[in-house]
Amino acid sequence: MTGATLAALDRVLEVTVLLGRDMTTSLAAEGLTVARTTLLWRLRAAGPSTQRALADALGVSARNVTGLVDGLAGAGLVTREPHPTDRRATLVTPTARAERLLEEMAAGQAQLADQLFGGLAPDRLDGLVAALDEVLERLRALVPGGAAAEETP
Amino acid sequence: MTGATLAALDRVLEVTVLLGRDMTTSLAAEGLTVARTTLLWRLRAAGPSTQRALADALGVSARNVTGLVDGLAGAGLVTREPHPTDRRATLVTPTARAERLLEEMAAGQAQLADQLFGGLAPDRLDGLVAALDEVLERLRALVPGGAAAEETP
């Protein structure tokens, strides 16, 4: 019974590779990287956040967030504001330009979704989503920290 | 009609993230990295290859392959043999240990596939594979170099 499941895993892995390549190049065209964009995306969902909170949300070290924020700040996409009550912390805040950019990226994502899945028969699409949900459930149980759900960028 | 397709893309992206995390940690447990393993995997499929051929197959620069091979050679997983006819080129060859390791990894992959997709109803599984094939077709057309098929690691 290995055959069919292996075929499925193969497909998923290939999708992973191609999708990753597409994302990387698309972002590079706008001078962004995947890591920085992930942070930005999280910021859009959560609003101004502490670097510590961002580190936990992205599942990376606090030190790394410092570097990512440095880059984004250099690109004029975020600013570091003082935290109103905790003087140790800084609030990372997206700029207006960042919000405009995120808007565009969300639109682009919806367009990509239609491009990839729009041609599927509706019941096929539903089956795909349902199947992936089942797989995700098992995957989350398998991967440590799989429950940490930050909106998929 | 954006809703359903976006839901599908979300699922796919999350699977991507979790699967990537699983692969990275699993490999790290054996002292390997994704990039080096990809090269090794390609080597298993293609047999001893010149670094140039590997660079083209993986879609990375020749210089990068030098580094990856350095690492693998340091771990005793590949050796650099002189090319029989072209004295400029070197043939990267997997060691016996590497082939044993690749065997194990293939088994682990099959096991993972069963774990993730084994519980699905057979028709659901078939639908999933068919849907992903459709998506892959569009994706390959979308991504430059998407036709470059190296077995998915």
Added chain:
DNA sequence: CTACACCGTGAAGGAGCTTCACCATATCGG
């Protein structure tokens, strides 16, 4: 007020990736 915990960052380092320059070898055209 004194521990202790916590936030952010400097320092150092590893992996992956790139481009540019360079040498050794191959190959092609005259």
Added chain:
DNA sequence: CCGATATGGTGAAGCTCCTTCACGGTGTAG
């Protein structure tokens, strides 16, 4: 046969992402 040109691999330099460790500034609990 030989000079021009293309090709294979690597040193040098540099970027991003990521880590751990150390440390100073700040909050907090006893």
